[in-house]
Amino acid sequence: EPEVTQTPSHQVTQMGQEVILRCVPISNHLYFYWYRQILGQKVEFLVSFYNNEISEKSEIFDDQFSVERPDGSNFTLKIRSTKLEDSAMYFCASSGGTGNTGELFFGEGSRLTVL
Amino acid sequence: DQQVKQNSPSLSVQEGRISILNCDYTNSMFDYFLWYKKYPAEGPTFLISISSIKDKNEDGRFTVFLNKSAKHLSLHIVPSQPGDSAVYFCAASQGGSEKLVFGKGMKLTVNP
Numbered sequence: 353e354p355e356v357t358q359t360p361s362h363q364v365t366q367m368g369q370e371v372i373l374r375c376v377p378i379s380n381h382l383y384f385y386w387y388r389q390i391l392g393q394k395v396e397f398l399v400s401f402y403n404n405e406i407s408e409k410s411e412i413f414d415d416q417f418s419v420e421r422p423d424g425s426n427f428t429l430k431i432r433s434t435k436l437e438d439s440a441m442y443f444c445a446s447s448g449g450t451g452n453t454g455e456l457f458f459g460e461g462s463r464l465t466v467l
Numbered sequence: 468d469q470q471v472k473q474n475s476p477s478l479s480v481q482e483g484r485i486s487i488l489n490c491d492y493t494n495s496m497f498d499y500f501l502w503y504k505k506y507p508a509e510g511p512t513f514l515i516s517i518s519s520i521k522d523k524n525e526d527g528r529f530t531v532f533l534n535k536s537a538k539h540l541s542l543h544i545v546p547s548q549p550g551d552s553a554v555y556f557c558a559a560s561q562g563g564s565e566k567l568v569f570g571k572g573m574k575l576t577v578n579p
Binding site for chain 1: 471572
């Protein structure tokens with residue numbers, strides 16, 4: 353069964369460092385997303401991406417964050433200068449049809465720990 | 468800003484019995500609701516959804532009920548199985564938005 357894959361599964365970084373989280377969405381999907389879950393809190397929407405551009409973003413997704421689809425398969429989230437509060441599980445997701453059906457397929461997540 | 472609320476953090480039921488998971492929302496513009504299930508060390512997995520034009524949607528052992536006037540939805544699992552033990556998230560979206568708003572989740576434990 354097709355799945356969304358994410359790397360790394362866990363990354364530890366120092367505050368102020370740049371981090372890139374990588375995702376390979378399901379191959380025929382058109383919509384791509386990043387969500388995050390801070391420990392003990394709810395899953396929060398960060399950004400959606402369609403047709404090679406950001407289609408929607410939350411207030412969390414400030415100038416420190418960027419997304420890119422550098423080739424036909426990868427979808428990346430970059431955090432330019434990490435802060436302690438960026439520590440969270442980051443989930444990539446993709447969907448195939450219209451973006452708002454909600455039937456997102458999530459990856460297993462990348463745990464980011466900022467020290 | 469808790470637009471989607473799952474007020475009970477956990478629920479424990481016996482195998483074979485019914486599990487009822489509740490969810491409340493505050494944003495009357497939400498028109499699509501979903502339940503996701505999450506096992507440890509995995510991402511959320513879509514379970515079932517319902518559009519605001521319906522009040523019930525059923526898929527096998529899973530039924531979601533929507534009460535728009537009360538801004539309340541519930542997920543019924545019957546019969547519950549030990550493999551259903553997971554964290555369940557309620558989520559909602561509003562027309563045209565790709566953003567899902569999640570609740571905090573509820574941990575369901577089904578005891579053999």
